[in-house]
Amino acid sequence: MTQPFQHARVQRATPSSRIAMSLCVIVLVGLVTMPWWASSGNIRWAIELSCYLAIAQMWNLLAGYAGLVSVGQQAFIGVAGYMLFVLAQNFGVNPFVAVILSLIAPAVLAVPTYLLLRRLDGPYFAIGTWVVAEAVRLATSNIDYLNAGAGLTLRVMTQYSQHEREVAFVILCALLLVATIGGSYWLLRSRIGLALTAMRDNPVAAASQGVNVGRLRFAIFIAAAVGTGFAGAIYYMAQLRITPAAGFDPFWASMSIFIVMVGGIGAIEGAIVGALIYFFADRLFGEYGSAYLIVLGLLTLIIALYARGGVWGLLQKLGDHPWFPVQRKLVLEDKR
Amino acid sequence: MPDRKILVAEGLTKRFGAVTVVDDVSFSVAAGEVLGILGPNGAGKTTLFNLISGDLAANGGELSLDGSRLSAEPPYRRCQRGIGRTYQVPQPFGAMTAFENLLVPAMMSAHLRETEAYDHCAQVLRDCGLWDHANTPAGSLTLLNRKRLELARALAGKPKLLLLDEIAGGLTDAEGAELVALIRRVRDQGVTIIWIEHVLHALMAVADRILVLNFGAKIAEGAPDEVMQNPEVQRVYMGIEA
Numbered sequence: 001m002t003q004p005f006q007h008a009r010v011q012r013a014t015p016s017s018r019i020a021m022s023l024c025v026i027v028l029v030g031l032v033t034m035p036w037w038a039s040s041g042n043i044r045w046a047i048e049l050s051c052y053l054a055i056a057q058m059w060n061l062l063a064g065y066a067g068l069v070s071v072g073q074q075a076f077i078g079v080a081g082y083m084l085f086v087l088a089q090n091f092g093v094n095p096f097v098a099v100i101l102s103l104i105a106p107a108v109l110a111v112p113t114y115l116l117l118r119r120l121d122g123p124y125f126a127i128g129t130w131v132v133a134e135a136v137r138l139a140t141s142n143i144d145y146l147n148a149g150a151g152l153t154l155r156v157m158t159q160y161s162q163h164e165r166e167v168a169f170v171i172l173c174a175l176l177l178v179a180t181i182g183g184s185y186w187l188l189r190s191r192i193g194l195a196l197t198a199m200r201d202n203p204v205a206a207a208s209q210g211v212n213v214g215r216l217r218f219a220i221f222i223a224a225a226v227g228t229g230f231a232g233a234i235y236y237m238a239q240l241r242i243t244p245a246a247g248f249d250p251f252w253a254s255m256s257i258f259i260v261m262v263g264g265i266g267a268i269e270g271a272i273v274g275a276l277i278y279f280f281a282d283r284l285f286g287e288y289g290s291a292y293l294i295v296l297g298l299l300t301l302i303i304a305l306y307a308r309g310g311v312w313g314l315l316q317k318l319g320d321h322p323w324f325p326v327q328r329k330l331v332l333e334d335k336r
Numbered sequence: 337m338p339d340r341k342i343l344v345a346e347g348l349t350k351r352f353g354a355v356t357v358v359d360d361v362s363f364s365v366a367a368g369e370v371l372g373i374l375g376p377n378g379a380g381k382t383t384l385f386n387l388i389s390g391d392l393a394a395n396g397g398e399l400s401l402d403g404s405r406l407s408a409e410p411p412y413r414r415c416q417r418g419i420g421r422t423y424q425v426p427q428p429f430g431a432m433t434a435f436e437n438l439l440v441p442a443m444m445s446a447h448l449r450e451t452e453a454y455d456h457c458a459q460v461l462r463d464c465g466l467w468d469h470a471n472t473p474a475g476s477l478t479l480l481n482r483k484r485l486e487l488a489r490a491l492a493g494k495p496k497l498l499l500l501d502e503i504a505g506g507l508t509d510a511e512g513a514e515l516v517a518l519i520r521r522v523r524d525q526g527v528t529i530i531w532i533e534h535v536l537h538a539l540m541a542v543a544d545r546i547l548v549l550n551f552g553a554k555i556a557e558g559a560p561d562e563v564m565q566n567p568e569v570q571r572v573y574m575g576i577e578a
Contacts, residue, residue, distance in 0.1 A: 008458035191443050191450070198440045201429035207411040208389055208421055210445025210493060214410075266431075330435045330458060330470040 009331035012189070020323035032174050035166040043166050047238045049279045050173035052259065054180040054231035056271040058224040059256035061184055064266035065196045066220040067203060069122065071253040072129030075113070075136045076106035076225040077232030078247030082140060084233040085152040085242055095156055096168045099233045106229030109136070110222045118214070130250070137248035151243030154236075172234050180227045184268055187223075188326040192216070197326070200266055261300050264310030268324040273312045340367045341403075342497050342528045343388070348397035350383055350552075357383045359552035360397070365497070370519070370529045372543035372560065374536075374573055380552035381532045382424055385499050388530075389421045390414045401497065415445045420495030422486035424502045424532075430475030434466050434485055437474050441493030448494075457492050463518065464488035480506060487518075497528045504535040516541045540564075548573065 083105035088095035117128040198206040236242040263274020285292045350358040358380045386392040390411035399406040438457035533539040546563040548556040570576040
């Protein structure tokens, strides 16, 4: 071989990513300080949007990178929500601490779910996840301890003032966004992210290049379940009430699919763009009911047929300005 | 030629339903050796590679690498144990750049640290003539460069056994000569190579031994000249009737 190459330079950050990082810090500071400058209505919106962003990001990690298309992520939202309500209401655990403890439930549910479904491919895996979610919903509906189909109410929250609750919620939301979006970014920039991206592009070739595809999928499935459960716990804590019909609502899966498909699958930015589109479309056009849902469905169909990269993919065609660059670009002028 | 056997295959068999595509094939490859594999289309050459790399599970037989059993190992583990391979139809990570394609085996198989992997992959890119395409998404590369990338990616994992599946197809004479020179350099570094190839002059220029398959069964094995004089090989591979 020729003279060994030394000190290859690799560029990872871009001007656009530096701007995006600064904006992220500003958004997080803005979010955490909301109780001092925003109305309660706007804080509720922020909580909801944070949950949508987190759930979509986790689904993007799952489907966009690990190739695991799940339509049963609501199972993890529901079990985390229920565990939070039980810990706080029945066991007297501080509800804000219980949010963190409730993450055990989705992790524990994810292990047997994955082991049960891992041999199924594509649509069979997707249907399997839906079946698991439905089974958990039905089981929850029949457990008297969980007040069966009537659900649970988080009465312990009345011991906190509205301001205290709002402060805790925005801090939890900031943690949620850092854990899910920041965590995804950190993961995708790491050695594991390289393997994940290879797996996304070609799982068979990735395995022949040293990537343990099975273990990585397992780890991502659990991580996505925990991230999704975290969002679910915060969402239902803010609602103060959970029922099997709401906690395990398949709407969560359709929402994730819409956000990621329209925003752009396999890109952190795609899930963010998609969540923003969904959130504001819901606020602006939600009152039109079924007509609005038909338009959302048609939009997903059009994107799937004509713009596989989603809105983010279209934006990237105008100029390569990633917000969260995960690539490793070799600086070519060094040596030939 | 050194005697230490890197790969030993005994009675390898693969069936798809009633069709036996690899039929009780046994062979071994010594460290530093280049073994060429010939055979008409459908002879089972690529299937044999798939059995070695673990992409397919054998129905029978045993494989060992460096003296320890390989048969039960999954593909990623075989790669980590030192088996690098190229695919006959290039299988790049399409959205990743050529450089990132190389980083995958360098970091996941050879377990190089990030900065070591950068240096190693930059060098492999340069050696394989892909330097100018380092930051090009692999899916956008020409077929020729995708073939180069297959070889580069296999080398990036620092293999001790390299499986090359028809990488000389479609190359000009000059490119073929470059490829032969590169493979010789790889071999001189101590890498053992098994090479499936229809471009005979390229294969003959490097191979120490040739193994010929027909309908999944081994019909000849030995020194290149000796094998090419074999009437059975001439009949099935070149269509020359005695």
